[in-house]
Amino acid sequence: MLSNKSKYGLKALMYLTGAEGPLLANDIAVTNTIPRKFLDVILLELSRAGFVNGKKGRGGGYVLARPAERISVGQVIRVLEGSFAPIACTSRTAYKACADCPDEAACRIRDLMLDVRDQMSMVLDNTSIAALKARQTRGERVF
Structure with missing residues (x-):
């Protein structure tokens, strides 16, 4: 069973996909109904794994560290x-x-x-965050 930690991590990465600039953790949490403190822990782990970059201060927030096409669902779940x-x-x-x-x-x-x-592993490793986001954009149920 997929834990909330992985589900929230995937939701956060999907939300960051296509963002025009850094997004605040609070905005990610509120928009995706993720407990803020839990999201902070998840974002820290995703940052350490090289999936997101975070910047503090004015104009700061989180961005994807690499293209969403190069982040697989399997990689994210293994990290989390x-x-x-x-x-x-x-x-x-x-x-x-x-x-x-x-x-x-x-x-x-x-x-x-x-x-x-x-x-x-085959299914999750061959599904990118970009593909998951595309499913959501097409109106398919993701979570």
Whole structure:
């Protein structure tokens, strides 16, 4: 399940897509119904990951650090959440063997969950923030 942290991060990035200049965090929060303090934490993480640039002071705010076409939904979710793995033994970054599994190589549940992880990664990694914004602009339901 997509957490609010990832959902809000994606909404903020979509809102910044196509912006004419820096946008204030408060404007992003109010327009997208995101709790302001939570958004500040999210924007800090997105900034550290190189997705947004923030500038303080007069004329400041947030802008995308690179074109929205070059930011994938998968990249954003990994930064904000970590692994896509549905179970720990399928994680590439936070692997943990299942205590109740005597033979991981023979586990059919793990095989299926590896397929789920790989398919989910493929879809999310091949969907850019720009594509998500385009869906929203066409009136398709995004969130």
